[in-house]
Amino acid sequence: MSNYYNMPKLPTENSPKVEIFVDDKPVMVPGDTNLLEALKAVGIETPHVCYHPFLPVSGNCRQCLVEQEGPRGRMLVIACYTPVAPGMKIYTPASSARVKNARRATQEFMLVNHPLDCPICDKAGECTLQENYMEAGQNESRMRPEYGKNYHGNPAHQFIDAKGQLRGGKHVDLGPRVLLDEERCVQCDRCVRFMRSIAGSEQLQLAGRADHTYITTFPGEKLDHEYDLCVTDVCPVGAMTAKYFRFQKRVWLLSHTPTVSMDDSLGANIWLDHADGRIYRVMPRCNPEVNRSWLSNTSRLAFQNFGKNRLPFMGFHVIQNLVSGVKAEGGKIALAAGGTCTIEDLAALRMLKDSLGDSAELFGGTFKKVGSPDGIAMSGDPMANRAGFKLMGVPENNLADLTKRAGEFKLLLTVNLDIFGEDASQASALEKIQNRVVLSAFNDETAAHGTLSCGVRHWSEVQGTMVNSLNILQKLNACPVCPDEKIRPAYEILSELAGCMFESAADAFKHAGKYAAALSGLSYDTIKSTGKLLEGGEA
Amino acid sequence: MAECVKVCTANFGKGAQDIEVYKKLGGYANISEKLFNMSQFELIDYVQRSNLRGRGGAGFPTGMKWSFVPRNSGKPVYIVVNADEGEGGTFKDHFLMLEDPHRLIEGLIIAGWALGSRAAYIYCRGEFLPCIESINKALNQAYAAGYLGENIMGTKFCFDIFVHRGAGAYICGEETALINSLEGQKGQPRLKPPFPAVSGAWKSPTCVNNVETIMALPWILSHEPEEYARMGTPRAGGTKVFCISGDVKNPGVYEAPLGTPMMTMINDYAGGVVGGKLKAVLPGGSSCAPLTAEEAAVATMDYECLASMKTMFGSGAMIVINDTHNMVDLLNCLGNFYSHESCGQCTPCREGTGLLHRMLNLIVAGKGHDGDVELMQSLCGGFGGVTICPLSISLGGPVSSYTAKFRADFDEYIAKNPDHAKPRVQETYRPGIFW
Structure with missing residues (x-):
C-alpha cells in the first residue's frame, strides 16, 4: 500500500x-x-x-x-x-x-471470509463479487461450516452471534454519512486509495494484517469529507453503505436517468435513480473529461429537496395578460434568469425579449459566492450554466445593475432565480417593481415575494442542454418524478409568452442555434451522453 | 570433516566487536589504496568473477544485481542491508552481526564504493537488540577511526551507515516491503516493475543485499575472486553460513563450502540426530519443502541439487526433524506463522493462509474429514505465481509437499475424528435451480 x-x-x-x-x-x-x-x-x-x-x-x-x-x-x-x-x-x-x-x-x-448474506445486503444487484460469480463462477462451495470464517477485525466490534460464532464489525459508524460492514469488506483498498489520492485526505486506513485486516479511521476521528460518499460508489461489495440510501430500495427496482447536475458549473454527470415517482439516489455517471467517477456530497444529496416545497402551476393566461398589459402601457420589463436555466430556457427568454422589443431588458447572475475549482467534481461556481449564458448572449453577472435600477421597471419576470433567497437585503430593492412574476420550481423566498408565482419544472425533470465551465455542451434528461403533470418546463411557458411555443427541447435547441453560432450546426439528438466540446473550449 | 576456510565466521568468539581486535585480525585492510584505485566497473567485475550469490534465500548473483543499478540517474544510490531475519530456523545474520559487526561495515564500504553510493541502511529486525547495540558501537568506532563519514582515508569518498530498527514483521524481509517499511509506510510488498534497483527507497536506485552477502566481500577482496569461486559449486561460489537447528546434538551456526553433503552437515558439524531416527530435513528454512531421510542421504547443500529435488536452498537454515514428531503438528505451526504474517494485500494469500491454518487446526484438534487433505492441496494450487510476493507459496509449498510426502501422518490425525467420513452437506442454494 x-x-x-x-x-x-x-x-x-x-x-x-x-x-x-x-x-x-x-x-x-x-x-x-x-x-x-x-x-x-x-x-x-x-x-x-x-x-x-x-x-x-x-x-x-x-x-x-x-x-x-x-x-x-x-x-x-x-x-x-x-x-x-x-x-x-x-x-x-x-x-x-x-x-x-x-x-x-x-x-x-x-469468498472464504465474505458472508453470503446477499439477500439482506444493500449492494446486492450491483456487487462486483456477485457479477463475477454469476459470469464466470457459479461454482459449488467446497468449504465446510467447521472451517469457519475469521472476523478478528477491530476487537471493539466483535460479538458472538446467535449460532455461537465469533463475528464482528457490523454497521460500524465511520462518520456522518457512511456506515461500514467489516465482515463484507474484501480489502480491495479502493476507498483508502480514493481518500488518499483523489480526496487528498487520508481519513481511511487498512489496519492489521492478513485476514484480520479491516478498514478504519484514525482513533477518535470520523470519515467526514465533501467527497466521502464516493467511497460507497467505489466499494465493490456491500461494505461501505451510504446512510441516506441504506435499505431504502432494492437497486434492481430503480430506473436510471442520465443527466447533469445543475448545482455547480462543472455540471457533474449523474444518474438519477428513481422509482415510484421519486428519486432515491444520485450516482455519479462516468465522464473522463468532466467529473470522472466522482460526485460531491452537495450535488449528490441535493435531490432530497427536489420534490419538497414545490410551487404549483398557475394559469398561463394570467401571466400572459399581465405581460401584454405592461407592454401595452409601454412600461419597461426586466427578464432575469438564474443559473439553472438551460440553453432552451435561455433561447425562449431571448425570443421573449425579441417579441417585447426595446422595452424589455435581460438580466442574469447570482448573488452566491463563487469559489474555485477543487479539481475533483466541483468548479465552485454555483451558477451552473454560466458558460451557456455567455454563449446565448444573456448577461450572467448584472443582478446588481437590476437592483440598482429597479425603479425603472414596471414588470420583473424571474426564471429559476431565487434572488431573495440569495441576498434578501439587495433584493428588497426589487419590491419597488409593481409586478413581479416568478417562474420557479420551488416555493422559495422569491416566490413568496412575487405578485404572481408560477411553478415550472425542476432541472431534474426537463430535457435540455447546458454548457459547463469546461465549455462542454451537456445534455439533461427528464426524470419522470415531477409531482404534478401540469407543471411545464420554463422554456415552454416563455416561448408561449413570446407567441411561438417550442414543441420540444429539440425544437428549443434548434432555436438556440439562432442566438449562438456555436450551437447552430448541432442537433439535440446527436449530442452524446458525455457531451460535446464546443469550439474554443479546452478539454 | 575437512577444515573449511572461514569467510564470514572467522572472527567468531575472538572479541572482534572491538575495532582494535578486528584490525589485528586483519580487518579494514581492504579499505586502502587498492580499493580506491579500482574503478566501480572493475570492482563489480571482480565480484562477478567470485560467483557470489545472494545469501538471503533467492540466490541471485550479487555482481549482476549491482550491475543493474543505473549510473548517472541523477539520484542517489542507496544500499540497504536486509537484516530482517524472520524465516523460521534462520539465525545466522543475528550471530554474524553480533559477533563481527566490523566485517559488515567493511563490506558495506566496499559495496558503497562499487555502487557509487553515499549512504547505506541496515534494516535490522526489531527484536535483535543486542545486534543493534553491537552494530551501533562498531559504527561509532568506525566513524572515530575515519573509515566512515566524510573523505574516507583522505579520498573524496564519503559514506554513511544508518541502522533502522524494524518492528518484527516477517514480510519486511521481502525487499520492497522492507523499503516501504524503511520509508515509514506499511510494510507491504510493492508491485513490480519498477524493481528496487531502478526505483527503490525514496524512488531512488536501491540495492538490497543480505548481511551474509555483504560480509563475504572483505574476504573476496583480500583474496582472489577465483579462490572464492573455487570453494563452491560451478554455479555458486564460496562458503555458506548454515544454521542447523532441530533434533541435532549441537545446533548452531556453521560455515561450510557450498555443495557439502547434507548428512555431513548433520553428522559431522551438528553432531548427529538425537532423540530418534531422522525423519525429515527442511534444508532452507521453514518455507521450503522437506526432504525425507532417504532424500537427505543423497542431497548436497547447494542451489542446484536442492532445486532438482523440488525444494530450495533458501537461507541455508536446516531444520532436522526426528521420527518422534508428527508432520501435521509442524505444518500447523507453519500455518499459524504464515497466516499471521501475511501482509493482507493479495486475496489468495490473505484469505488462503488463514483458511489453511483453520483447516490444519481442525485436523490437529481431531476434527478433520476425509477430503480435507485433497482440498488443501487444491487450494495451494491457487497460490502459485499469482501474488505480488512469494509469501503465499511459503505456506502453499510446505502444505503440498508435507501432504504428499507424509500423507500417513495426516491420515492418522483425520482418523481420530469418529465422523471423518461424513460427507459435506450442501447447504447452499445453487442459483441454477432458480434461474
Whole structure:
C-alpha cells in the first residue's frame, strides 16, 4: 500500500493502435494503456475487484489474471498492471484452463471470509463479487461450516452471534454519512486509495494484517469529507453503505436517468435513480473529461429537496395578460434568469425579449459566492450554466445593475432565480417593481415575494442542454418524478409568452442555434451522453 | 570433516566487536589504496568473477544485481542491508552481526564504493537488540577511526551507515516491503516493475543485499575472486553460513563450502540426530519443502541439487526433524506463522493462509474429514505465481509437499475424528435451480 501506485493510463480516441495476440488471434488494441483497458476496448471483459480506472493501481485482488507469453514461458500476470506492448501474446480463459482455474481460485479465496448474506445486503444487484460469480463462477462451495470464517477485525466490534460464532464489525459508524460492514469488506483498498489520492485526505486506513485486516479511521476521528460518499460508489461489495440510501430500495427496482447536475458549473454527470415517482439516489455517471467517477456530497444529496416545497402551476393566461398589459402601457420589463436555466430556457427568454422589443431588458447572475475549482467534481461556481449564458448572449453577472435600477421597471419576470433567497437585503430593492412574476420550481423566498408565482419544472425533470465551465455542451434528461403533470418546463411557458411555443427541447435547441453560432450546426439528438466540446473550449 | 576456510565466521568468539581486535585480525585492510584505485566497473567485475550469490534465500548473483543499478540517474544510490531475519530456523545474520559487526561495515564500504553510493541502511529486525547495540558501537568506532563519514582515508569518498530498527514483521524481509517499511509506510510488498534497483527507497536506485552477502566481500577482496569461486559449486561460489537447528546434538551456526553433503552437515558439524531416527530435513528454512531421510542421504547443500529435488536452498537454515514428531503438528505451526504474517494485500494469500491454518487446526484438534487433505492441496494450487510476493507459496509449498510426502501422518490425525467420513452437506442454494 505504498504511495507509489500509478494512475492507470486510459485509452482515448487518439490512442495509437498496436497489434497483440489474444488467444493466438491478432487484434488491434489501444497501445498506450494497460491490458485490462485494452481488452475492454475490443470487447473482452476481465473481471476485477480492486482496479478502478480513476484510482491508482494497487493490484491486490488478483482477479484479473491473464497468461502472458514471456521469456520464461507462459506466466500469470495481472491485466490491470501489465502495459500493452506490441506483439505481446495473451491468453484468456477462452483458451487457457490455467487462467480459468486461477481466476476461480481467486474467487474462491475472496469468498472464504465474505458472508453470503446477499439477500439482506444493500449492494446486492450491483456487487462486483456477485457479477463475477454469476459470469464466470457459479461454482459449488467446497468449504465446510467447521472451517469457519475469521472476523478478528477491530476487537471493539466483535460479538458472538446467535449460532455461537465469533463475528464482528457490523454497521460500524465511520462518520456522518457512511456506515461500514467489516465482515463484507474484501480489502480491495479502493476507498483508502480514493481518500488518499483523489480526496487528498487520508481519513481511511487498512489496519492489521492478513485476514484480520479491516478498514478504519484514525482513533477518535470520523470519515467526514465533501467527497466521502464516493467511497460507497467505489466499494465493490456491500461494505461501505451510504446512510441516506441504506435499505431504502432494492437497486434492481430503480430506473436510471442520465443527466447533469445543475448545482455547480462543472455540471457533474449523474444518474438519477428513481422509482415510484421519486428519486432515491444520485450516482455519479462516468465522464473522463468532466467529473470522472466522482460526485460531491452537495450535488449528490441535493435531490432530497427536489420534490419538497414545490410551487404549483398557475394559469398561463394570467401571466400572459399581465405581460401584454405592461407592454401595452409601454412600461419597461426586466427578464432575469438564474443559473439553472438551460440553453432552451435561455433561447425562449431571448425570443421573449425579441417579441417585447426595446422595452424589455435581460438580466442574469447570482448573488452566491463563487469559489474555485477543487479539481475533483466541483468548479465552485454555483451558477451552473454560466458558460451557456455567455454563449446565448444573456448577461450572467448584472443582478446588481437590476437592483440598482429597479425603479425603472414596471414588470420583473424571474426564471429559476431565487434572488431573495440569495441576498434578501439587495433584493428588497426589487419590491419597488409593481409586478413581479416568478417562474420557479420551488416555493422559495422569491416566490413568496412575487405578485404572481408560477411553478415550472425542476432541472431534474426537463430535457435540455447546458454548457459547463469546461465549455462542454451537456445534455439533461427528464426524470419522470415531477409531482404534478401540469407543471411545464420554463422554456415552454416563455416561448408561449413570446407567441411561438417550442414543441420540444429539440425544437428549443434548434432555436438556440439562432442566438449562438456555436450551437447552430448541432442537433439535440446527436449530442452524446458525455457531451460535446464546443469550439474554443479546452478539454 | 575437512577444515573449511572461514569467510564470514572467522572472527567468531575472538572479541572482534572491538575495532582494535578486528584490525589485528586483519580487518579494514581492504579499505586502502587498492580499493580506491579500482574503478566501480572493475570492482563489480571482480565480484562477478567470485560467483557470489545472494545469501538471503533467492540466490541471485550479487555482481549482476549491482550491475543493474543505473549510473548517472541523477539520484542517489542507496544500499540497504536486509537484516530482517524472520524465516523460521534462520539465525545466522543475528550471530554474524553480533559477533563481527566490523566485517559488515567493511563490506558495506566496499559495496558503497562499487555502487557509487553515499549512504547505506541496515534494516535490522526489531527484536535483535543486542545486534543493534553491537552494530551501533562498531559504527561509532568506525566513524572515530575515519573509515566512515566524510573523505574516507583522505579520498573524496564519503559514506554513511544508518541502522533502522524494524518492528518484527516477517514480510519486511521481502525487499520492497522492507523499503516501504524503511520509508515509514506499511510494510507491504510493492508491485513490480519498477524493481528496487531502478526505483527503490525514496524512488531512488536501491540495492538490497543480505548481511551474509555483504560480509563475504572483505574476504573476496583480500583474496582472489577465483579462490572464492573455487570453494563452491560451478554455479555458486564460496562458503555458506548454515544454521542447523532441530533434533541435532549441537545446533548452531556453521560455515561450510557450498555443495557439502547434507548428512555431513548433520553428522559431522551438528553432531548427529538425537532423540530418534531422522525423519525429515527442511534444508532452507521453514518455507521450503522437506526432504525425507532417504532424500537427505543423497542431497548436497547447494542451489542446484536442492532445486532438482523440488525444494530450495533458501537461507541455508536446516531444520532436522526426528521420527518422534508428527508432520501435521509442524505444518500447523507453519500455518499459524504464515497466516499471521501475511501482509493482507493479495486475496489468495490473505484469505488462503488463514483458511489453511483453520483447516490444519481442525485436523490437529481431531476434527478433520476425509477430503480435507485433497482440498488443501487444491487450494495451494491457487497460490502459485499469482501474488505480488512469494509469501503465499511459503505456506502453499510446505502444505503440498508435507501432504504428499507424509500423507500417513495426516491420515492418522483425520482418523481420530469418529465422523471423518461424513460427507459435506450442501447447504447452499445453487442459483441454477432458480434461474
